Amino acid sequence: MNSIPPSASCAPAQGIGQQTAAGTLKAIAKAYPGQLSVTLSLVALENALLLAYPLFAGFAVNAIIRGDVSSAIWYAAVVLSFWLVGAARRAMDTRTFTRIYADLAVDVVLAQRLQQQPTSTAAARVVLAREFVDFFEKHVPIITTALVSMFGAAAMLLIIEPWLGLASTAALLVCITRLPKFARRNEALHERLNDRLENEIRMVERAGSKTLLRHYTVLSKLRIWLSDREASAFLVVGTAAALLFALAIVQLATTPAVTPGHVYAVMTYLWTFVTSLDEAPAMVDQMARLRDIGRRVSPGFDGTPQAVPEGSARTR
Numbered sequence: 001m002n003s004i005p006p007s008a009s010c011a012p013a014q015g016i017g018q019q020t021a022a023g024t025l026k027a028i029a030k031a032y033p034g035q036l037s038v039t040l041s042l043v044a045l046e047n048a049l050l051l052a053y054p055l056f057a058g059f060a061v062n063a064i065i066r067g068d069v070s071s072a073i074w075y076a077a078v079v080l081s082f083w084l085v086g087a088a089r090r091a092m093d094t095r096t097f098t099r100i101y102a103d104l105a106v107d108v109v110l111a112q113r114l115q116q117q118p119t120s121t122a123a124a125r126v127v128l129a130r131e132f133v134d135f136f137e138k139h140v141p142i143i144t145t146a147l148v149s150m151f152g153a154a155a156m157l158l159i160i161e162p163w164l165g166l167a168s169t170a171a172l173l174v175c176i177t178r179l180p181k182f183a184r185r186n187e188a189l190h191e192r193l194n195d196r197l198e199n200e201i202r203m204v205e206r207a208g209s210k211t212l213l214r215h216y217t218v219l220s221k222l223r224i225w226l227s228d229r230e231a232s233a234f235l236v237v238g239t240a241a242a243l244l245f246a247l248a249i250v251q252l253a254t255t256p257a258v259t260p261g262h263v264y265a266v267m268t269y270l271w272t273f274v275t276s277l278d279e280a281p282a283m284v285d286q287m288a289r290l291r292d293i294g295r296r297v298s299p300g301f302d303g304t305p306q307a308v309p310e311g312s313a314r315t316r
Contacts, residue, residue, distance in 0.1 A: 028100060035096040042089035043141045047148040049082040054272065055156070058265030065260060089141070097137035101130060118202070139286050146279035153273035161266050164248050168273050171240045175277060179284050186229065187288035193222045194292055226285070233281035241274035 029036055060075035105126050154172055158165030196219055203215055248270050252263055 039092050039096055043144050046085045047145050051152040054265045054268035058261035061264050062259055062261035093137050143283050146276045149272045149276035153269045156269050167247055183284045183288050186285050187291055189226050190289045190292045237278045
């Protein structure tokens with residue numbers, strides 16, 4: 001197996017784990033272009049099939065009502081294709097991202113040694129570094145699916161039910177304008193949370209009962225505040241979803257000669273849209289976490305290229 005290119009191991013300013021989340025993610029992408037291209041291609045194909053699902057389902061419903069089995073059965077082929085691609089993507093994910101984390105963890109440990117960080121801080125940052133790998137393994141598929149579903153469903157609704165599509169697009173624009181403020185507040189909370197997590201091992205070793213109680217009480221409050229913000233966003237999206245479904249019901253109920261397949265397609269695309277919109281706050285929260293972690297986790301040393309100590313090269 002190949003190791004990270006020398007530039008990634010010896011030149012921190014260009015390598016994995018820079019002092020910005022965006023830089024770290026780009027460095028990971030550059031270090032593993034082939035593996036990530038395969039996994040992200042499977043994610044894209046999986047999402048294309050997911051977006052086509054309601055349309056094929058609507059055609060199948062109309063074909064079933066007509067008694068046209070040969071046309072309706074194609075829907076089963078679409079469902080099978082979706083699961084085959086999904087299974088291949090999940091199998092590839094594990095093989096790719098376990099290797100990336102092994103490389104990233106070594107880089108972070110060596111960097112913390114060069115920076116003469118305490119062992120507890122280094123250990124905490126190795127755990128935090130896992131967030132970058134999790135981003136590609138878990139969150140990129142979720143974010144991609146949410147974005148494709150969100151914008152794709154809105155586009156499909158504009159085509160098959162224009163007024164409902166316009167209302168969905170308006171809701172999406174309102175959401176987009178509100179997210180930056182949401183992200184800034186969450187990033188500040190994550191900064192305070194990670195500050196305490198980095199010091200947790202030292203506190204466990206040395207602190208008395210009152211200090212420990214205060215530490216874990218503050219951790220609980222920070223997590224509760226983050227959870228409350230997520231719950232509030234969930235309620236706002238739920239209210240918008242209820243209004244959109246009420247509009248859809250009125251629109252479809254007053255449309256003459258509407259077909260069952262059309263009703264199914266519209267309601268499914270709308271459900272896809274609102275459930276994807278509900279993912280937006282979680283996506284923004286994850287990016288806020290990564291921005292804070294990116295300022296902490298780095299294999300570099302003051303931005304100056306440092307050689308990896310002799311004997312530390314990774315072999316496969």
